[in-house]
Amino acid sequence: MIESQRKYVELLKTAYEEYLQIYLSEDLKPSLSYLKYEFDFINDKNIGVLGNEMIVADLREVTNILNEWNHLLHRWYSWNTVLESYKEERQDEWEIESEFVKLIIDKCLFAPSRVKDALINIGIEGFHQIRLATDENYEDKIANYDARLPKLKPQYPSRPVKEKILGKILSFSNYAEFFDKLSALNGYLYQKQSTQDYRNLSSHSIAPRITAGVVSPVNRAIKKMTEMRENADGSFLEVEIEDEFSVVYSYGGTEPLDRNKLFEANIEEFKKATGCYDEFKKLLKKTISEIPN
Numbered sequence: 001m002i003e004s005q006r007k008y009v010e011l012l013k014t015a016y017e018e019y020l021q022i023y024l025s026e027d028l029k030p031s032l033s034y035l036k037y038e039f040d041f042i043n044d045k046n047i048g049v050l051g052n053e054m055i056v057a058d059l060r061e062v063t064n065i066l067n068e069w070n071h072l073l074h075r076w077y078s079w080n081t082v083l084e085s086y087k088e089e090r091q092d093e094w095e096i097e098s099e100f101v102k103l104i105i106d107k108c109l110f111a112p113s114r115v116k117d118a119l120i121n122i123g124i125e126g127f128h129q130i131r132l133a134t135d136e137n138y139e140d141k142i143a144n145y146d147a148r149l150p151k152l153k154p155q156y157p158s159r160p161v162k163e164k165i166l167g168k169i170l171s172f173s174n175y176a177e178f179f180d181k182l183s184a185l186n187g188y189l190y191q192k193q194s195t196q197d198y199r200n201l202s203s204h205s206i207a208p209r210i211t212a213g214v215v216s217p218v219n220r221a222i223k224k225m226t227e228m229r230e231n232a233d234g235s236f237l238e239v240e241i242e243d244e245f246s247v248v249y250s251y252g253g254t255e256p257l258d259r260n261k262l263f264e265a266n267i268e269e270f271k272k273a274t275g276c277y278d279e280f281k282k283l284l285k286k287t288i289s290e291i292p293n
Contacts, residue, residue: 008095015082015096022078029077030267032274034067042284045291051129055284058122065118066277069111069270076104076263083259090212097211097259105210105262109198112186112269117159119182119280123166126284131169133291142169170283178283181276186269194265196254209256217253222246 039056047055079101086093124145131138145165147154157165167179191197201207206215225244228236 011092011095012099015086016100018082018085019078019100022081023074028074030070030073030270032070032271034070035063035274035277037063042288045133045288045293047129047133047288047291051126051133054129055122055126058126059281059284062115062118062122062277065111065115066270066274069108069115069273072104072108072111073263073267073270076101076108076266079104080260080263094212101259102210105259106202108266109195109262110202111266112190112273113199115273115276116182116185119276120159120162120166123280124162124169127166127169127173127287130284130287130291131172134172134287173283173287175283178276178279181272181279185272185276190265190269195262196257198257208254210262211256211259213256214253217251219250219252221248221250223248 037060039059042056042059043052046052079097083093083096083101086096124142128140128142132140142165144157144161145155163179163182167175170178191199196208198207209215222245225241225246226238227241229239230236
């Protein structure tokens with residue numbers, strides 16, 4: 001046992017030294033620099049009692065999330081480069097990936113949805129404050145969002161509902177460009193094809209593995225019943241029976257995700273997220289500038 005542990009430790013030490021050498025290079029992906037914390041424009045106008053402070057604090061946190069994601073991608077890229085030299089030693093590759101990389105990948109795969117929800121939520125709160133400062137007839141109420149009376153029961157609207165709430169709040173501005181970029185982030189193809197619904201399955205069921213291993217090998221499904229019907233020429237054709245269903249069990253399973261392809265897909269989402277963030281800041285600047293002095 002002690003000897004196997006020593007070998008394991010030596011493997012990890014060697015791999016980590018290789019990782020550090022790559023991480024210190026200047027050829028990391030993504031090449032985008034970290035976002036700057038430039039929020040002075042928010043204080044150009046008075047946004048109510050605590051509006052300025054609220055918007056600055058919330059925008060700082062979203063900036064933190066994006067900078068952390070950027071840092072995680074740099075680490076993921078470095079480890080991908082290291083693991084290329086271990087492909088012939090699958091056990092070593094698996095042990096290094098399990099020790100150092102899987103938690104990085106997991107956090108990156110949750111990041112697109114996390115950023116999208118964060119921008120929607122801080123948008124609702126922040127632009128609501130700007131509306132209050134801009135329009136004296138605008139009420140300090142957010143329908144389908146505020147806690148409900150009489151017991152102040154919290155509401156947990158779905159993302160589509162929150163997007164509609166945000167759109168209604170932003171109706172005083174030209175927000176189309178921001179919503180286009182928001183819609184593109186964490187889209188259907190990324191969720192269902194690139195990641196095989198990794199985030200949702202991780203939260204609610206069994207997610208696909210990374211690199212190796214099939215999960216959920218037996219499938220249960222409800223399908224329409226069929227029967228074989230004879231054609232006039234004596235051949236047979238399988239046809240569905242109307243309003244008849246049956247339970248079908250079959251072998252199938254979810255194949256593992258390719259670590260390198262997953263990285264490239266996640267980088268594209270990161271680029272979309274930073275573009276959406278930039279558009280969000282532009283909209284903030286414009287709407288704040290229109291607040292009466």
